[in-house]
Amino acid sequence: MKKTSRTPSSRPSRKPFKKTAKKAPARAVTVWDQAARWYDALVGVYGTDHHRDIIMPGVFRLMNSRKGDRILDLACGQGVFSRYLASKGMQVEGLDASEELIQYAQSRSKPSIKFHVADARKKEVFEKQQFDAAACILALQNMEKLEPVFQNVAQWLKPEARFVFVITHPCFRIPRQTHWGWDEEKKIEYRRVDRYASELEIPIITPPIASSKVFTMTYHRPLQSYLEALFQAGLGVERLEEWVSGKTSEPGKRAKAENRARKEIPLFMAFCVRRLPVVTKNKSKK
Numbered sequence: 001m002k003k004t005s006r007t008p009s010s011r012p013s014r015k016p017f018k019k020t021a022k023k024a025p026a027r028a029v030t031v032w033d034q035a036a037r038w039y040d041a042l043v044g045v046y047g048t049d050h051h052r053d054i055i056m057p058g059v060f061r062l063m064n065s066r067k068g069d070r071i072l073d074l075a076c077g078q079g080v081f082s083r084y085l086a087s088k089g090m091q092v093e094g095l096d097a098s099e100e101l102i103q104y105a106q107s108r109s110k111p112s113i114k115f116h117v118a119d120a121r122k123k124e125v126f127e128k129q130q131f132d133a134a135a136c137i138l139a140l141q142n143m144e145k146l147e148p149v150f151q152n153v154a155q156w157l158k159p160e161a162r163f164v165f166v167i168t169h170p171c172f173r174i175p176r177q178t179h180w181g182w183d184e185e186k187k188i189e190y191r192r193v194d195r196y197a198s199e200l201e202i203p204i205i206t207p208p209i210a211s212s213k214v215f216t217m218t219y220h221r222p223l224q225s226y227l228e229a230l231f232q233a234g235l236g237v238e239r240l241e242e243w244v245s246g247k248t249s250e251p252g253k254r255a256k257a258e259n260r261a262r263k264e265i266p267l268f269m270a271f272c273v274r275r276l277p278v279v280t281k282n283k284s285k286k
């Protein structure tokens, strides 16, 4: 797959001794800044049907948070989930690498929600162990590297805190590598999976602009890559859920088969993780 050198940017560091500098250095534009208008048309103020019906209530349930908890919405985009959390009485901070999307977020949210333009791979964004929980919705599959992100989250959370993240299902929803198909003989709707085990970088050109310069990136990884990166960051899976679509087909010849297939093939995978206990070795007496 085509490699891109464009990755989400970090907040430019200030040079402490250069008093003459008037302008902050220009931030590198991320692919999500370029795609911000398209993504906003898709998700809007309140999220897609999937956000509203499945993902946001599901993540909130898995977080098991209490009113007043301090929650991090990692890769918050235009702040749809941040606002949902605030409406449940949480103290929320949202972080995203796209300045454009954070501007949408700020303009639509109460000032009590704090938003940060920052790269989730940079650990200095937050002090250690501040948050009671963190969430990341549909974004880890858009991040080039998992390890630094998981390591940071592990540092930013209080010891018993949960990190809940949702990704598009890594076995059944891989852009350009998975499709629905119709088996005429058996009269069943099936899911075809052409590639799974290889890690892939998949550029997605964003309609309706359809210019090869405006795209987002999806990084497909098999499940074992997620588990290995979590383990390396000292995080263990407490719960894992697979969520199917709630949609139904219009009445027709294939509607029953399509509805059955939707119930069998999950669209999303949700992980609830926590820090693994640190194992201290017993010093054996001789």
Ligand SMILES: C[S@@+](CC[C@H](N)C(=O)[O-])C[C@H]1O[C@@H](n2cnc3c(N)ncnc32)[C@H](O)[C@@H]1O
Binding pocket: 008, 030, 032, 033, 043, 074, 075, 076, 077, 078, 080, 095, 096, 097, 098, 101, 118, 119, 120, 121, 136, 137, 138, 139, 142, 143, 144
């Ligand atoms: C598909 S959007 C999801 C946004 C939001 N969570 C939602 O559900 O609408 C993916 C988001 O990941 C953000 N992102 C990608 N890489 C990032 C990084 N390294 N640090 C912070 N945000 C990042 C993008 O800017 C984009 O907002």
